[in-house]
Amino acid sequence: MLRFQINGKDVDLSGVDPDTPLLWVLRDHLQLTGTRFGCGKTLCGACTVHVDDVSMRSCLLPVKLLQGKKVTTIEGLSETGDHVVQRAWREHGVPQCGYCQSGQIMSAVALLATNPKPSDTEIDIAMSGNICRCGTYPRIRAAIHTAARHLKAKKGGDK
Amino acid sequence: MTTVHNLSRRSVLKGLVSGSGLLLGVQLGSSVFEAGFEEAAGADAGSLADLKVGLFLSIERSGTVTILASRSEMGTGIRTVLPLVAADELDAHRDRIEIEQAIGDRRLGSQNTDGSKSIRQLYQPMREAGATARAMLENAAAKTWKVPANECRAQGHAIVHSPSGRKLDFGALVETAAGMAVPKTAELTFKSPVQWRYVGKDNPIVDLHDLTTGAGKFGLDITPEGCKFAVIARSPVLGGGVESVDARQAKAVRGVIDVVELEEGEAPFGYLALGGVAVIADNTWAALRGRDALQIKWADSTDNQDYESDAYSKKLQLSVSKPGRVVRNTGDVDEVFGASKQVIEASYNLPHLAHAPMEPPCAVAHFSNGRVEAWAPTQNPQASQTAIAQALRLTPAKVTVHVTLLGGGFGRKSKPDYVVEAALLSKRVGAPVKVTWTREDDLRHDYYHSVAAVSCKAAVDGSGRPVAWLARAAFPSLTSTFRNGVKGPGDAELGMGFVDLPYAIPNMRFEACDARNHVRIGWLRSVANVYHAFASCSFTDELADAVERDPLEYTLDLIGKSRKVALPGVKYPNYGDPLARHPIDTGRLAEVLKLCAAQAGWGKSMPKGRGLGLAVHRSFVSYVAVVADVEVSKSGDLTIHRVDIAIDCGLVIDPDRVRAQMEGSVVFGVSLSRYGKITAKDGRIVQGNFDDYPVVRMPDSPKDIQVHLVKSEATPGGVGEPGVPPVAPAICAAIFRACGKRVRSLPLSEHDLSWS
Numbered sequence: 001m002l003r004f005q006i007n008g009k010d011v012d013l014s015g016v017d018p019d020t021p022l023l024w025v026l027r028d029h030l031q032l033t034g035t036r037f038g039c040g041k042t043l044c045g046a047c048t049v050h051v052d053d054v055s056m057r058s059c060l061l062p063v064k065l066l067q068g069k070k071v072t073t074i075e076g077l078s079e080t081g082d083h084v085v086q087r088a089w090r091e092h093g094v095p096q097c098g099y100c101q102s103g104q105i106m107s108a109v110a111l112l113a114t115n116p117k118p119s120d121t122e123i124d125i126a127m128s129g130n131i132c133r134c135g136t137y138p139r140i141r142a143a144i145h146t147a148a149r150h151l152k153a154k155k156g157g158d159k
Numbered sequence: 160m161t162t163v164h165n166l167s168r169r170s171v172l173k174g175l176v177s178g179s180g181l182l183l184g185v186q187l188g189s190s191v192f193e194a195g196f197e198e199a200a201g202a203d204a205g206s207l208a209d210l211k212v213g214l215f216l217s218i219e220r221s222g223t224v225t226i227l228a229s230r231s232e233m234g235t236g237i238r239t240v241l242p243l244v245a246a247d248e249l250d251a252h253r254d255r256i257e258i259e260q261a262i263g264d265r266r267l268g269s270q271n272t273d274g275s276k277s278i279r280q281l282y283q284p285m286r287e288a289g290a291t292a293r294a295m296l297e298n299a300a301a302k303t304w305k306v307p308a309n310e311c312r313a314q315g316h317a318i319v320h321s322p323s324g325r326k327l328d329f330g331a332l333v334e335t336a337a338g339m340a341v342p343k344t345a346e347l348t349f350k351s352p353v354q355w356r357y358v359g360k361d362n363p364i365v366d367l368h369d370l371t372t373g374a375g376k377f378g379l380d381i382t383p384e385g386c387k388f389a390v391i392a393r394s395p396v397l398g399g400g401v402e403s404v405d406a407r408q409a410k411a412v413r414g415v416i417d418v419v420e421l422e423e424g425e426a427p428f429g430y431l432a433l434g435g436v437a438v439i440a441d442n443t444w445a446a447l448r449g450r451d452a453l454q455i456k457w458a459d460s461t462d463n464q465d466y467e468s469d470a471y472s473k474k475l476q477l478s479v480s481k482p483g484r485v486v487r488n489t490g491d492v493d494e495v496f497g498a499s500k501q502v503i504e505a506s507y508n509l510p511h512l513a514h515a516p517m518e519p520p521c522a523v524a525h526f527s528n529g530r531v532e533a534w535a536p537t538q539n540p541q542a543s544q545t546a547i548a549q550a551l552r553l554t555p556a557k558v559t560v561h562v563t564l565l566g567g568g569f570g571r572k573s574k575p576d577y578v579v580e581a582a583l584l585s586k587r588v589g590a591p592v593k594v595t596w597t598r599e600d601d602l603r604h605d606y607y608h609s610v611a612a613v614s615c616k617a618a619v620d621g622s623g624r625p626v627a628w629l630a631r632a633a634f635p636s637l638t639s640t641f642r643n644g645v646k647g648p649g650d651a652e653l654g655m656g657f658v659d660l661p662y663a664i665p666n667m668r669f670e671a672c673d674a675r676n677h678v679r680i681g682w683l684r685s686v687a688n689v690y691h692a693f694a695s696c697s698f699t700d701e702l703a704d705a706v707e708r709d710p711l712e713y714t715l716d717l718i719g720k721s722r723k724v725a726l727p728g729v730k731y732p733n734y735g736d737p738l739a740r741h742p743i744d745t746g747r748l749a750e751v752l753k754l755c756a757a758q759a760g761w762g763k764s765m766p767k768g769r770g771l772g773l774a775v776h777r778s779f780v781s782y783v784a785v786v787a788d789v790e791v792s793k794s795g796d797l798t799i800h801r802v803d804i805a806i807d808c809g810l811v812i813d814p815d816r817v818r819a820q821m822e823g824s825v826v827f828g829v830s831l832s833r834y835g836k837i838t839a840k841d842g843r844i845v846q847g848n849f850d851d852y853p854v855v856r857m858p859d860s861p862k863d864i865q866v867h868l869v870k871s872e873a874t875p876g877g878v879g880e881p882g883v884p885p886v887a888p889a890i891c892a893a894i895f896r897a898c899g900k901r902v903r904s905l906p907l908s909e910h911d912l913s914w915s
Contacts (some may be wrong), residue, residue: 017413017444024444028388033380034373036566038517039598042445043849046517074373081372089371093363093815096823098370099377099517099566126857131849133517133567134234136819137860143364144567 004066010091013138018064023047025063028071036076038131039103045130049073055147057129074102077109077120084154085109088147096134104130108144117148160343162192163291166215167337167711180333181295182217183341185288201219216245216288218296220332222316224251226288229261230281231272231538233516233568234368234823236816239364241277241285244633244812247420248289248350250313253357258365263560268764272538273573273682274734275779275877278812282875290347298342299335300327329868340371349638351874363813373415378536378563379521386523386591387416389584390446390584392453393435393604396842397678398425398460404436406813408452412444418453419587421580425534426462428679429641432579441589445597455901460842467850468610468839472508474675475612479506479631480868483672484647486578487544487729490666490910492618499618508904511837512608514683518566519601524581525591526551527643531558535578536565543575547582559583569827570623570682574606599847606681607837609634611790612695613657623706624716628664632657633672636688637680647673648687650730654882656691656738656778658729661745663719678839690780696774696888704887707826710773710892711756718775734779740874741780747807748777751869752784756807759786759868768914769800770793770896774885779877781808782869785889787861791898794915799829799890801863804882821866821882828886834906853908 006026016029026032026049035058038046044055049058050072051092077083085108095101104127111118111126118126123144132140164338166182226245232238242258261267269280292311300318303310304325311318352359369375383518392859396398397423400423403504409418416439423434438449496502524534524547531551537543550554565572584592596604611634618627632648639645648657648671658669701712721896722745733741752775756762761771768791775784804821811817834853838845847851893903898914 020442020444024442027379028382028442028444031382032373036377036518036594037379037443038519039849041598041848041850044517045597049513077372078475081368081374086371090363090367091366093819094821095234095360095364095367095370096236097232097517097565098366098375099564101370105371110275120862127857129856131517131854133515133569133827133830133854135823135855135860137503137826137855137857138822138864139819156568 002064002067004068005070006032007073013025013063020061022049022061022066024056026058028046032073036099036102040100042098044158045103045107047081048106048130050106050110053113055107060108074106077105083109083149085147088143088150091146092139092143092145094139099129100132102112104132104140108140108147111144112151114150116151127132130147141155163341165315165337165339166339167835179221179424180217181292181337182215182362183288183292185284186683213468216292218292218329218333220330220333222328223255223257223806224249224329225257225259227261228258229267230277231562231565231568233272233538233565233572234808235419236364236813236821236898237272237277238366239362240813240816241281243362244282244285245289247355247357248286248354252316255316260562262562263544265541267423270539270541271569271573273570274733275880276303278875279736279780279877282812286349287344288346291341292340292350294334295339296329299332300341302335303327303332322593327450331427356815357810359514359814362761362813373866375564377566378534379518381523381534382593383525383591386593387441387588388443388446388633389592389594389828390436390597391421391435391437391580391594392450393433393600394423394457395461396457396604396773397463398423399426400434400458401457402458405454406436408454409438409449411445412445412449412452414442415440415449416812417588418449419584421583427641427643429580430542432550432576432583437584438549439584439592445721447597449676456545460684464842466839466842468511471677472510472610472612473805475633478633478672478674479612479614479782482633482670482696483633485667486653486671487667487726487776492627492629492666495618495666496616499627502616502618503702504614504700505698505903506617507613507690507697509611509690509693510835510905511610512683512831512835513602513605513837513852514569514571515601515852516565516567516569516571518570519596519598520577521577521593521595521651522581523591523593524578524585524682527583528558529553531582531585533559533578533582534561535575536563536572537567537575537578538565538573539575541571543578546575546579548577548606550583551586569684571605574681588798591719598849602837602846602848602852603844606640606679607689608683609637609680609688611690613690615694617698617702619706623823625664625702627666628662629668630657630694631658631670632691633674634676634687635676635680637682639676640679640681646675647671651732652687654730655734655775656695656901657687659724659726659731659743660695661719661724661743661777662749677706684879685778685883688776689831689887692774692776692884693888693905696776697891698886699889700892701901704895709872711752711761713753714773714775715749718745718749721749733817734877736780743777747782748775751775751782751805751807754867754869755784755786755803757791757807758791758865759788759803760788760908765896768897770893770894772894772896774887774888774892776885778881781806781876781878781881783885784882785885787889787893789893789897791894791912791914793914795911797894797907797912799861801865802861802886803867804883805867805869807869808870808876808878808881811868812875813867817868822864824882825861825864826855828861828883829890832887832890832905832907832913833859834908836906
């Protein structure tokens with residue numbers, strides 16, 4: 001039986017075609033609609049989630065490959081929506097239409113997890129899989145720098 | 160001219176707005192109503208159903224202020240900004256305001272969120288709504304305290320009696336206020352700018368939390384109980400239709416419920432569903448797999464089967480080399496050309512573009528008991544309502560259209576063909592149906608931005624200044640989508656940066672040349688300004704180079720002295736605003752260019768391979784200048800280091816959202832400059848996804864975008880679109896300065912920019 005975790009909860013997908021991409025399982029079967037459909041071909045990043053803390057496109061990822069894995073979606077990023085990256089997004093007023101921003105945020109969180117102080121170029125490369133048609137790129141870049149500073153301050157405070 | 164009505168005691172408002180207590184409806188002036196909308200103006204007390212009530216503001220006993228958002232939110236922030244204008248005049252607290260998204264309803268006047276019009280049309284009515292409510296609350300407090308009304312004033316969601324310091328919350332006054340007469344517009348007082356709490360300030364959008372947590376509800380996120388999921392295979396050639404279909408394999412796919420054929424639309428396509436073969440399933444993935452398994456033989460389309468966009472583009476270029484219909488004429492250009500020593504010519508060609516909003520078209524509809532309820536990310540809920548009503552032969556009153564958040568619009572979601580599809584399928588299936596367009600559906604069945612050719616010819620005098628200017632434009636008109644037999648450009652499109660060229664040149668002639676449509680033509684962010692500004696700004700730069708003058712000084716010379724440009728004998732819609740209210744003001748055009756150039760450091764020396772280019776353009780009654788700083792490597796790689804963009808849109812209601820729109824306009828303009836091109840072969844659109852229709856990503860977007868806002872108290876102009884047109888010509892001018900390559904067609908990806 002196919003079993004894995006989404007946002008810390010076990011999900012049982014009996015009855016779901018195991019070839020179904022994670023994106024449509026999230027959206028149609030589990031009503032977790034924060035993960036967006038944009039291209040269906042892993043080209044735009046709107047469907048980005050974390051699988052065992054690694055950012056992945058969910059639109060072509062069959063759920064049968066997720067046996068025993070832990071999936072995090074935008075809904076599971078933080079209890080109250082106050083992850084440091086989400087706060088930075090608000091501080092910079094990043095969203096315009098907002099449709100791509102779930103994916104942008106998930107990619108940014110994954111970037112900062114491996115590179116806590118990325119340069120502009122490193123941000124550009126890490127975020128190049130995420131399209132924003134409204135053109136929020138300058139603010140996304142700025143918000144990632146802000147989030148990086150907040151993360152550093154937080155770590156400093158923990159010591 | 161607006162009129163505010165006290166509707167607190169009326170019951171005929173069902174469905175328009177929730178709320179009780181004090182309820183005000185603002186009747187908008189006729190200019191806010193689209194042509195063809197006929198209803199009795201001023202309604203009497205008994206027939207409020209005839210009211211053209213453009214917006215609502217209600218205050219409940221709890222003090223909660225509810226403001227109706229009649230326009231759609233597609234990223235401009237309008238859902239936040241307009242209600243805050245009313246809240247400001249009311250002096251309401253932001254955290255005690257609720258914003259309610261309006262359904263489509265003709266009584267609200269135009270809800271078409273389009274043409275950079277929302278602030279232009281609704282800023283003043285929103286102010287009046289807020290000021291009216293404030294005056295009524297002040298009068299109610301005066302009555303309660305038995306003091307003169309002029310001693311009572313609103314302050315932070317309460318009315319304060321200044322002499323005694325007494326204070327009552329709005330909520331405590333609504334019952335009394337609801338019974339009071341509405342003050343006349345002329346009696347209203349408005350805050351002075353220094354008293355503004357929200358207007359002129361940066362306001363976080365109301366959806367900010369939802370849009371950063373995934374909680375925001377777009378069209379694709381609506382799934383009513385019992386909803387079925389549909390995708391549709393549409394004819395690859397416009398108007399082709401299904402010859403035969405074998406659905407056996409599709410029906411065998413797990414989760415597929417049914418396969419339904421939809422009648423093919425025919426020209427004029429307007430907002431008709433395109434038709435095709437729909438696969439209905441119990442989830443989206445099954446519907447997609449079912450569609451893959453369909454075996455369809457498509458019929459030919461006599462009109463469009465042979466459409467080859469590259470050959471068509473060449474035809475347009477030929478078209479603008481010959482005389483066309485004269486749409487503006489001053490002096491005698493032919494005489495001057497005949498006598499001139501120096502005549503310069505160039506022609507410019509731009510391709511079809513697709514809108515490609517990140518959320519593809521999608522809609523949910525539920526037909527039941529002769530009524531339709533629909534949910535859609537639509538820029539135009541009323542057009543959705545009437546298009547559904549026509550398709551299902553219902554009266555519009557039987558159709559309710561709810562507006563969700565829009566995952567981008569850019570003009571695509573003004574056209575409700577996809578909403579009609581959902582309604583048709585729901586009726587056929589007998590259950591709510593969600594229609595999802597894939598990216599391939601979106602790119603292959605769009606209402607495309609026009610392919611266009613523009614030719615320019617100028618004669619210059621000894622100082623290099625043009626004394627004659629001839630321009631010709633050819634492009635299939637968007638009106639061809641709504642009417643058969645349209646031969647070429649329409650007045651509205653020609654009025655977008657073509658006939659209104661604001662240069663001071665004694666002899667000028669503008670001509671429109673024929674062009675037929677072979678795909679659905681639609682309007683895309685800034686519409687015809689894209690190709691008109693590309694031609695006029697690029698040609699100005701070419702002239703400056705030819706006569707060896709500085710492009711900034713030269714452009715300012717062509718703009719000439721500060722004046723209001725008159726266009727006698729020209730059909731000029733001025734973006735739906737009277738010229739008396741929004742003249743073509745060359746002073747503002749020149750000033751915005753000077754500001755941008757100064758901020759960008761115009762004139763600074765640049766190393767070889769790097770250059771600055773500028774462009775300035777008025778559209779949607781606002782003025783925008785762009786200076787691009789680009790680098791072209793010897794191998795031809797383009798880096799856009801910085802773009803400065805300055806806008807004079809009159810009074811800035813929300814600086815942060817105007818900045819965001821300018822940043823977005825630059826990125827949108829860079830996308831169409833670098834990559835934007837839709838092509839047709841054998842009548843079929845070639846591109847299908849972001850691999851062959853690329854848009855700008857973070858690494859190839861400008862490294863730095865600097866926005867400059869002109870401080871102004873002029874009547875507000877448009878913001879969503881006017882930033883786009885000058886971007887492409889500024890970049891191409893900068894490329895010329897950097898490497899000497901003159902670009903007269905887009906996209907840049909088709910040009911070899913290498914140099915040595």
